[in-house]
Amino acid sequence: MVGVHPVAAEWFADVYGGGNITERSRFSLDGNLDGAAVAGFIADVHFEKSFTVGGRFGYWFESLTFFGVSLDASHFRPDINAQTAMGKGQIIDSRGALFGVPITVSGAAPVKLPEVDFRVTAVAPNLMLRWPMLVSTNFPHGQFQPYLTVGPALYIVDLEGFHPSRFDPKTSIGGQGGGGVAWEFTKNVGLFSEYRYTHVRPALESGDIVFKTHLSTHHLLGGISLRF
Numbered sequence: 001m002v003g004v005h006p007v008a009a010e011w012f013a014d015v016y017g018g019g020n021i022t023e024r025s026r027f028s029l030d031g032n033l034d035g036a037a038v039a040g041f042i043a044d045v046h047f048e049k050s051f052t053v054g055g056r057f058g059y060w061f062e063s064l065t066f067f068g069v070s071l072d073a074s075h076f077r078p079d080i081n082a083q084t085a086m087g088k089g090q091i092i093d094s095r096g097a098l099f100g101v102p103i104t105v106s107g108a109a110p111v112k113l114p115e116v117d118f119r120v121t122a123v124a125p126n127l128m129l130r131w132p133m134l135v136s137t138n139f140p141h142g143q144f145q146p147y148l149t150v151g152p153a154l155y156i157v158d159l160e161g162f163h164p165s166r167f168d169p170k171t172s173i174g175g176q177g178g179g180g181v182a183w184e185f186t187k188n189v190g191l192f193s194e195y196r197y198t199h200v201r202p203a204l205e206s207g208d209i210v211f212k213t214h215l216s217t218h219h220l221l222g223g224i225s226l227r228f
Helices: none
Strands: 007-023 025-033 036-044 048-061 066-074 083-093 103-113 116-132 146-161 170-184 188-200 203-206 210-211 215-227
Touching: 007 066, 007 188, 025 083, 036 103, 048 116, 048 215, 066 146, 066 215, 103 116, 116 170, 116 188, 146 188, 170 215
Parallel strands: none
Antiparallel strands: 007 048, 007 215, 025 036, 025 210, 036 083, 048 066, 066 116, 083 103, 116 146, 146 170, 170 188, 188 215, 203 210
């Protein structure tokens, strides 16, 4: 006779926060503005460091101790610093309609950018893998748990320049992945520390102008985990 163990799940809820750094990138502007064609980009743009906050809910499979799934939601703000960057192509915005300052690029020219606000919210279903360590009667899933997480993500990106809501918020598909360690103080409460990498290529519209960039961001996070 073969006995079958009942299937159960270890549910968990995490809340976390931490800092992040978005890699330098460029953004492009394409379309028409005031009847003139716009086709160019601003190179080597620097993004501000910011805070990441979020939460995660999911469960670890009892029958497959190493595997879990979760739904994660986070928010961060990789604002563009006020800076001078190199513009290339054809970008003529003499009225400052896009960012509140005039931009004149024909071929190649330096561009003075104001601070531009970015707001990024990510919702991500994740596959999670863990390695239970220091397993005991009190901690059947391990008191110390290194883990990995990876999955696609839906990013809601809102870009604001000098005038609020100049660009329409847009959703984009990207990805995220990371790894960390968790330490359980009791069966129900633990702490964790995690590194996470997120990447998305949003495209936002302002009238007939399309703004595109790459947001590749490194997050260092810490938080509390509730198990039940």
